[in-house]
Amino acid sequence: MDLLPTAPPAPGRVVEVAPGVLWLRMPLPFALDHVNLWLLRDGGDVALVDCGYGDTVTREIWSRHFSGALAGAKTVRIVATHCHPDHLGNAEWLASHFGSKVTMTYAEFMAAHAMIAGAAGLGPADAGGLFARHGMSGEHLAALAARGNQYHRGVPEAPHTFERIVDGDELALAGRAWRVVAGYGHSPEHAALACTDAALLISGDMLLPRISTNVSVWAGEPDADPVARFLASIARFEALPADTLVLPSHGVPFRGIGDRVGALGEHHRLRLDELSAALAAAAAPQSAEDVIPVLFRRTLDLQQRFFAMGEAIAHLNHLWQIGRAERLVAADGAIRFAA
C-alpha cells in the first residue's frame, strides 16, 4: 500500500489529487478528528462528495470554500456516500444553499430519517436495549441514555428529497463517469464511487488506509452478520485497476487496493480467532461486554465504548452465524456466547 506523499489540506484549503478532483478536510468533534470530502470540478460544473459533520465549525469552513474552490460554480450536485453525521451532516444545508439535489441510496436516506426520529430500531433507546441484553453495565447504559440522540446533533436536518442511486449506476459528475459500488456492513447501503478512466475510487468509509471500518449490529436487526457483509463488499474493490488511487474518508489517499483488502481480511480473521480462543478459555458463557477487552486493549471513551460494543456483538454474531460459537438466550433476554 502506497500512501500519497502529500500533506492533507488545511481547513478551508484544497489539495488537487487528480485533475479536477479536490481533497477537502473537515474537523470532527470526537476522537476520530477529521473527515475527508471530495470536490469534483469541471468549469462551473461541481459535485461535492460528502458534506462533513453538521456543526457551526464545519459550516464556517464551508463558507470559506464558497468563496474559494466553489467560487464560480454554476451547478452543484451533492452526493452522500452514506448517512453517518460526518458525511451527511450538512447535506440539506448545502442543498438549500446551492438549490441543488442530494444523491444517495434509498436505505441511507431512510436510515437518516429513522435515526433522527429514533425509529426502526435505530434510536438511542433501541441501542440501549440491545446493549443491555449483551451485558453492558448500568453505568454505561445510563451514560448512553443521558447522551440522547447523538445522531441528530450531527445531522440537524436530513435531506427532504433525494435522487436515488443503486449499485452499478453510472453518474456523470464534473465531466467524468463514476460507477456506484454499493457496500454493506458499515451502514445500510453505502455508495462508493469508482472512475475507471481516471483510476480513482472514492471509497467513503468502506476502505480506509490505517483504521478498520466500524462494523456494528443494530437493534432492529439483532442477528445481523455485518462482518461477513463487510468482507464480501470490500472484496469487490479488488476488481478495480491495480493502480487505482483510493480517496478514503479518513486518513490519506493511497494505492494498493489488493494489499489493503487482504490486510483487513487478515485483521478480522485474527480478531475472530482471538475471540474464539477467549470463549474457549472462559469458565462461563461470555457477553459482548465481557469480550470488549479481548478486541480493544486500550482505554475507551464513551463514544468509543459504544462503537466497541457494536463491534463486539458483530464479531460474536459472525462466529455464531458460521458455527464457531453457540449463542445462548436467557429467559430475560440476556445474550451470551460459548465455544
Ligand SMILES: [Zn+2]
Ligand atoms: Zn460511516
